[in-house]
Amino acid sequence: MSRINISNTENFAELRQGNGYYVDKTDFLKEFLKDYQRPDHFRSPGAATLFTRPRRFGKTLFLSMLAEFFDISKDSAQLFAGLKVSSNEALCKTWMNKYPVLFVSLKRVTAKNFEDALDKLGRLIGDLCLKHRILLKSKKLDREERKTLKALRKKQASRNTLCEALLILSRAMYYHYEKPAILLIDEYDVPVAEAEENGYYDEMIDFFKEFFSNGLKTNEYLKMAVLTGCLRIVRESVFTGLNNLTCYGVSDEKFSDIFGFTQTEVDTLLTEAGLAQRKEEVKNWYDGYCFGDTQEVYCPWSIMRYIDDAQGKPNTRPKAYWLHTSANALLQRLIDGSTSDLTDVIDTLLEGGSFVAKLNLCPTYGQLSATPENIWSLLYQTGYLTRIPKGMPDKSLLPESDLELLAIPNREIAWLFREELEHWFSKQVTASQRNGLCTAFWKPDAELFAKLLSETLLVSISMYDYKEHFYHGMLAGIFISTAAQTFSNLETGEGRSDILVIDNRKAAVIEVKRTTRVQDLPALVEEGMQQIAAKQYDTRVKAIPMVRTILHWSIAFCKKTCLAKARIVRHEE
Incomplete structure (x- = not known):
């Protein structure tokens, strides 16, 4: 089987020098730098440009590529050899290694206060001064400028000086190299997001308003600036007065293919990795994002992680690689604050449906949880939802241009939604309730289990009742805090089991049903038991040698009442 080198680095030079696989995005430079009035010339693309995309869509690697291309202190020709931009001799002659570069990542500016x-x-900032230590001894800077840089380097600078750090460093570069600097800022919005989460939002806003103003608005020593982030908060007070900021977000057509992998890029990637036969499976799990008007893209992080796993283990199945990329606090916030209307929308989404929403693409962080509009906007911009480019309702039904048809993009994100619901439900069940339920479950005592579960529903569930997805989430949540492994919607036998639980030598297959009529509960319970047997949902656990006991459970719900039936299909001492 073919094999390609998948690298975990976000450093462009390390990736290229280590022969890592790189999906070539360097043709962006031609489009970004070209002069539309004079097609054969290049120009500086404005004072500041902001690109917003979800997490893990290659923003850091993108800026690292720009840094290597522009940096006057390097010779980058070999790094770009064979890439698209290298064929444009005029562009490379004008821009490659011609300007000092200040590359700042704010992703680690996170704290509780x-x-x-x-x-x-x-x-x-001190580490940046060390990286550019040549400026500390430059004879082209006067004594006071070098003294200020040394104070920043030693972390002895005042707060006012720290506010001017970007201006100070770019000015020093201008004097030393005798050329204006290019400023690259990665994850510009992380400090503000962290401040909003931890209660010091106003203080952070006041500081970064001055920090960015000094670095971007009143900085005559800049050639240009490029920023990346997750949210398009251009009206946020951190950018007050910055009128020369151009933004390209997930809704903008221009540069819509720069972040994420297109279908053509993924097809090539899978073919070169010897995984072309996995195309449909990969598409279902990691495709589905729509950037701009029609551009369909895959999440690059998930694609690369999947290919890396599949090359090492041919039987690898797709899974959710986004799980450990962040705390998924956005979904937690949505679930914790849900009303009945939001619950209906979540249920529609988990059923694979879509809904119409009005989006606010320029929120402030202080508004993020204020309205459903801001919640959906937040989830849209951060990749948990995407817009549907085709099949939109008639425009007469959507007279406002900011109305969009939104859906969960793929199975990976649907899995994350379910995972967060299960964790939410696990917190609603007390340790005492969980212990009683687990004891009755494994015994198995269906009558006692149904009684305890009905009591739990009465005291624990409010807005999240009456939906099959939420009953499903609650049951899975019961086992999350135990030693048991819990799997939802796992392919096994001739379909997908609702819930599969493995606890050491014991395993259980659970089928969940829901009805609006209490008299239908007995029939539904029987239907569930028959479905487990007919579709052989226990195939996977029967193949595990250590599993000595296997249970089939069918549980049917009607509002806050339930009926259950259990069957022992294997019991070995």
């Missing part, structure tokens, strides 16, 4: 956040920022 404002003072600790400033301390982290101070250390970050």
Whole structure:
């Protein structure tokens, strides 16, 4: 089987020098730098440009590529050899290694309070001064400028000086190299997001308003600036007065294929990795994002992780690689604050449906949880939802241009939604309730289990009742905090089991049913038992040698009442 080198690095130079697989995005430079009035010339693309995309869509690697291309202190010709931009001799002659570059990543400026956040920022700026230590001894800078740089380097600078750090460093570069600097800022919105989460939002806004204003608005020593982030908060007060900021987000057609992998790129990638036969499976799990008007893209992080796993283990099945990329606090916030209307929407989404929503693509962080509009906008911009480019309702039904038809993009994100629901439900069940339920479950005592579960529904579930997905989530949540392994919607036998639980030598297959009529519960319970047997949902656990006991459970719900039936299909001492 063919094999390609998948690298985990977000450093462009390391990736290229280590012969890592790179999906070539360097043709962006031609489009970004070209002069539309004079097609054969290149121009500086404005003072500042902001690109917003979800997490894990290649933003850091993108900026690292730009840094290597522009940096005057490097010779990058070999790094770009064979890439699209290298064929454009005029562009490379004009721009490659011609400008000093200040590359700043704010992704680690995270803290529980404002003072600790400033301390982290101070250390970050100090490290930048060390990286550009040539400026500390440059004879082209006067004594006071070198003294200020040394104070920043030693983390001894005042708060006012720290506010001017971007201006100070770019000015020093201008004097030393005798050329304006290019400023690259990665994850520009992380410090503000962290501040909003931890209660020091106002202090952080006041600081970064000055920090960005000094670095971007009143900085005559810049050639240009490029920023990346997750949210398009261009009206946020951190950018007050910055009128020369151009934004390209998930809704914008221009540069819609720069972040994420297109279908053509994924097809090539799978073929070169010897995995072309996995195309449909990969598409179902990781495709589905719509950027701009019609551009269909895959999540690059998930694709690369899947290919890396599949090359090592040919039987690898797709899974959710986004799970450990962040705390998924956005979904937790949505679920914790849901009303009945939001619950209906979540249920529609988990059924594979879509809904119409009005989006606010320029929220402030202080507004993020204020309205459903802002919640959907937040989930849209961060990749948990996407817009549907085709099949939109008639425009007469959607007179406002900011109305969109939204859906969960793929199975990976649907899995994350379900996972967060299960964790939410696990927190609603007390340890005492869980112990009683687990004891009755494994005994198995269907009558006692149904009685205890009905009591749990009465005291624990409010807005999240009456939906099959939420009953499903509650049952899975019961086992999450135990030693048991819990799997939802796992392919096994001739279909997908609702819930599969494996606890050491014991395993159980659970089928969940729901009805609006209590008199239908007995028939539904029988239907569930027959479905488990007919579709052989226990095939997977029967193949595990250590599993000595296998149970079939069918549980049917009607509002806050349930009926259950259990069957022992294997019991070996």
